[in-house]
Amino acid sequence: MLNPYRKHKIMPWYFGALVVLCLNFSMSMQASFAEGIAPAAPRGQLLFNTYCGACHQPTGIGVPSVFPPLVGNVTDWLSREKGRDYLIRVVLGGIEGAMTVKGVNYAGAMPSWASLDDESIASILNYVSIAWGNQPSQPEKFEFFKAQEIHPIREEKPTPQSTYALRQRLLAVDLKVQAVTNPVVIKLRPVSFTTQQVQEGREVYDHNCKDCHGSNLDNGEFGGAPLKGSYFKQHWEKGSVANLSAYMKNKMPPDRPGVFSDKVYADLVAFLLQSNGYEAGSVALPSQLSAQQGLSLEQD
Numbered sequence: 001m002l003n004p005y006r007k008h009k010i011m012p013w014y015f016g017a018l019v020v021l022c023l024n025f026s027m028s029m030q031a032s033f034a035e036g037i038a039p040a041a042p043r044g045q046l047l048f049n050t051y052c053g054a055c056h057q058p059t060g061i062g063v064p065s066v067f068p069p070l071v072g073n074v075t076d077w078l079s080r081e082k083g084r085d086y087l088i089r090v091v092l093g094g095i096e097g098a099m100t101v102k103g104v105n106y107a108g109a110m111p112s113w114a115s116l117d118d119e120s121i122a123s124i125l126n127y128v129s130i131a132w133g134n135q136p137s138q139p140e141k142f143e144f145f146k147a148q149e150i151h152p153i154r155e156e157k158p159t160p161q162s163t164y165a166l167r168q169r170l171l172a173v174d175l176k177v178q179a180v181t182n183p184v185v186i187k188l189r190p191v192s193f194t195t196q197q198v199q200e201g202r203e204v205y206d207h208n209c210k211d212c213h214g215s216n217l218d219n220g221e222f223g224g225a226p227l228k229g230s231y232f233k234q235h236w237e238k239g240s241v242a243n244l245s246a247y248m249k250n251k252m253p254p255d256r257p258g259v260f261s262d263k264v265y266a267d268l269v270a271f272l273l274q275s276n277g278y279e280a281g282s283v284a285l286p287s288q289l290s291a292q293q294g295l296s297l298e299q300d
């Protein structure tokens with residue numbers, strides 16, 4: 001099989017894309033640095049667009065106050081001590097907790113991508129290290145992520161909480177970052193949804209989610225996380241509804257994430273919200289993630 005990772009197996013049809021990539025990279029980077037990139041980039045890009053792009057956007061600029069940017073940001077992490085280790089943990093275990101990135105506040109939850117193999121994770125990290133003009137501050141010292149270095153960290157089973165705690169520790173030693181005093185707070189509007197959406201969501205839930213998450217949303221038999229109460233609140237209440245939608249679209253149901261239309265995911269969100277004490281109204285929850293971004297889950 002064709003494995004784009006191996007230079008010597010790259011077929012001619014593939015060459016056009018590679019040449020374009022090499023040209024792009026060599027303009028912004030030292031030649032020696034660019035040589036190693038070419039084989040990694042196409043696969044990393046494909047994986048990034050599939051597993052990360054819905055939230056961080058294919059351009060890496062994220063969505064202000066919902067999904068933090070990776071442009072510039074990854075470079076910052078790579079230039080910090082332990083930053084590399086941190087990035088691996090974020091992808092393996094996800095991360096959750098309030099953060100300020102480039103002066104904007106985020107309070108979301110990023111899902112774990114431990115389901116991807118070591119090689120894929122290394123590929124994605126290599127892509128985000130060099131994509132969109134990202135460039136390690138000392139290219140000559142930068143080493144590509146390798147599958148072998150992902151594995152031992154995977155064995156430690158990082159969680160969203162442990163990785164967040166690490167983030168706090170790493171930043172605490174970095175006075176430059178502590179100096180962010182007035183982060184931008186983007187004003188979101190309260191979320192809205194209709195009874196009809198709740199009903200349709202309930203039906204989908206009963207057929208596709210109930211076995212794991214339970215008839216009461218917190219009594220699942222097959223290990224699904226509680227979908228209501230303080231657990232739900234803690235994860236989702238501080239941010240935009242787009243966080244919850246994007247999480248479900250990317251991860252649920254676990255054996256075929258993204259299988260439903262945007263409308264159905266919005267119905268599921270409506271059902272979960274109603275189950276958590278949010279009240280239905282006359283304005284429907286829009287299906288598109290982009291339209292959900294300005295809607296807050298914060299309750300007064």
Ligand code: HEC
Pocket residue numbers: 048051052053054055056066067068070073087090091095096097098099101106107108109110111113124128167243246247250
């Ligand atoms: C469902 C949406 C979603 C997906 C998919 C997603 N992320 Fe995230 N990501 C987030 C959110 C939200 C945060 C911030 C979490 C918080 O506020 O605690 C984040 C944070 C991060 C951070 C940490 C930024 C920092 O400054 O500490 C990195 C790095 C990152 N994501 C990379 C990735 C990569 C690589 C992928 C794909 C493998 C990915 N993300 C997939 C939503 C997502």
Ligand code: HEC
Pocket residue numbers: 111112204205208209210211212213222223224225226227231232235247248252253254255268
């Ligand atoms: C095979 C079992 C299974 C099925 C089916 C399933 N889930 Fe999950 N779900 C899980 C597990 C396990 C987690 C915890 C994942 C994690 O922490 O990485 C989870 C997490 C979640 C979360 C995040 C909870 C939180 O606050 O962290 C939501 C929301 C969710 N599922 C919704 C759904 C919806 C909606 C469906 C149906 C379309 C569904 N799930 C189907 C097992 C399942």
